[in-house]
Amino acid sequence: MRVSPAIVVEDLTKRYGDVLAVDRISFTVNEGEVFALLGPNGAGKTTTVEMLECLRTPTSGNAYLKGFSIRDPAGVREIKKLIGVLPQEFNAEDDLTVYENVELAAASKGAENVREVLEKLGLWELRGRLFSKLSGGLKRRVGIAMALVGDPEIVFLDEPTTGLDPEARRETWLYIKQLKREGVTVVLTTHYMEEAERLSDRVAIIVKGRIAAIGEVRRLIEEHGGKTRLFFEGLEERAVRSLRERGYEVEVAPDGRAVVKVRTQSEVAEVISTLRELSVEAYPEIRRAGLEDVFLRVIGSRLTERGELA
Numbered sequence: 001m002r003v004s005p006a007i008v009v010e011d012l013t014k015r016y017g018d019v020l021a022v023d024r025i026s027f028t029v030n031e032g033e034v035f036a037l038l039g040p041n042g043a044g045k046t047t048t049v050e051m052l053e054c055l056r057t058p059t060s061g062n063a064y065l066k067g068f069s070i071r072d073p074a075g076v077r078e079i080k081k082l083i084g085v086l087p088q089e090f091n092a093e094d095d096l097t098v099y100e101n102v103e104l105a106a107a108s109k110g111a112e113n114v115r116e117v118l119e120k121l122g123l124w125e126l127r128g129r130l131f132s133k134l135s136g137g138l139k140r141r142v143g144i145a146m147a148l149v150g151d152p153e154i155v156f157l158d159e160p161t162t163g164l165d166p167e168a169r170r171e172t173w174l175y176i177k178q179l180k181r182e183g184v185t186v187v188l189t190t191h192y193m194e195e196a197e198r199l200s201d202r203v204a205i206i207v208k209g210r211i212a213a214i215g216e217v218r219r220l221i222e223e224h225g226g227k228t229r230l231f232f233e234g235l236e237e238r239a240v241r242s243l244r245e246r247g248y249e250v251e252v253a254p255d256g257r258a259v260v261k262v263r264t265q266s267e268v269a270e271v272i273s274t275l276r277e278l279s280v281e282a283y284p285e286i287r288r289a290g291l292e293d294v295f296l297r298v299i300g301s302r303l304t305e306r307g308e309l310a
Contacts, residue, residue: 004030004218005031006031006065006066006153006185007052007063008011008028008063008064009025009027009048009052009061010063011024011026011061011252012024012048012051012058012060012063012286013025014047014056014058014059015059020209021209022044022047023208023209025061025202025206027214029185029187030185030201031185032180032184033178033185033201033202034186034188034199034201035185035186035187035200035202035203036200036202036204037049037188038203038206038295039205043191043206043207044210046088047220048206049158049189050071051063051070052156053072053085053156054076057071062092065079065082065083065155066078066079081109082154083152083153084149084150084152084154084155085142085305086143086147086155086158086160087143087158089250090143091139092139092146094132095130096131096134097129098126098127098128098129098134098142098145099118101131101146101277102114102117102123102145105145105146105147105150109150110116110150111150111151114149115158115159117148117149118145120175120178121141121172122141123141123145135163136163136289137163137165140160140163140164141168144160144172144175146150146166148179151184152208153185154186154187156187157176158189159189159190159191160190161195169183169192173199176188177199186199193295194291194292197217201216201217202215202216203215203217203220203291205294205298205299207298207299212298212299213294217291220294221289223294224298225289225290225291225293225297226293227249227261227263228263228264228286228287229261229287230257230261230271230286230287231257231258231284231285232260234258235250235275241278242278243260243274248260248261248262249261268279268286274286285303
């Protein structure tokens with residue numbers, strides 16, 4: 001099945017005086033996928049997103065959303081019709097209710113699906129409450145609702161679950177997954193690696209304004225995540241020696257706790273089988289590499305290359 005790009009970014013650059021915030025980045029976001037932009041603070045994520053949202057003008061380069069250029073005034077008008085935005089510094093009208101704020105956003109888009117969105121986000125019962133009386137997490141959810149009224153084709157969510165409790169965060173994840181099933185393209189920026197790993201089809205890691213790594217989540221974990229680690233509370237010296245003789249990397253702490261590093265699921269089974277052959281009954285805690293491991297390895301190596309982190 002042929003996949004069409006919803007967003008095409010070509011050598012996008014943003015400079016503020018002597019500061020190069022975004023440095024000639026290029027990538028595509030396919031229709032109907034969740035694409036995450038990750039990076040440390042000040043990496044250029046928000047600046048990149050704000051250029052795509054037509055809130056900032058690039059210094060050079062271009063980007064196209066559904067074929068419309070962010071540098072063409074006519075294209076900007078069309079882009080604003082087809083996107084929904086939750087900015088990082090979101091706020092709404094304190095003296096309006098939840099319903100009135102979302103209705104205001106809907107009116108600007110000619111939308112009529114206020115109730116549907118409020119119900120999906122668990123806000124319908126709170127529709128009459130003043131925005132000023134909401135907790136920080138509920139205010140964030142109102143912002144998501146305002147971004148999603150009008151059935152946008154592309155949604156930008158900048159730190160969507162900041163301030164949400166675990167239950168509300170997972171409810172929001174479910175709604176983002178539903179958007180994907182409905183064919184909506186989602187561009188996500190987040191500091192929660194678990195969030196990015198669970199929701200994203202692909203991620204791009206930005207360091208100092210440039211893309212340091214990009215690809216499918218599973219592939220990036222395989223390439224950059226490191227080995228799976230098996231933690232044992234204690235292993236006899238003969239067991240450690242036997243595993244090392246078979247080529248496994250084994251580290252033993254002074255307290256006797258041992259860590260065995262493996263690459264594949266079959267090697268996990270082989271380690272346990274080897275121990276059983278030695279009549280050693282051991283039940284390890286298994287920690288598989290994840291997106292957080294990728295993130296730390298990529299930003300660490302890139303910053304070290306530039307001489308900014310020893």
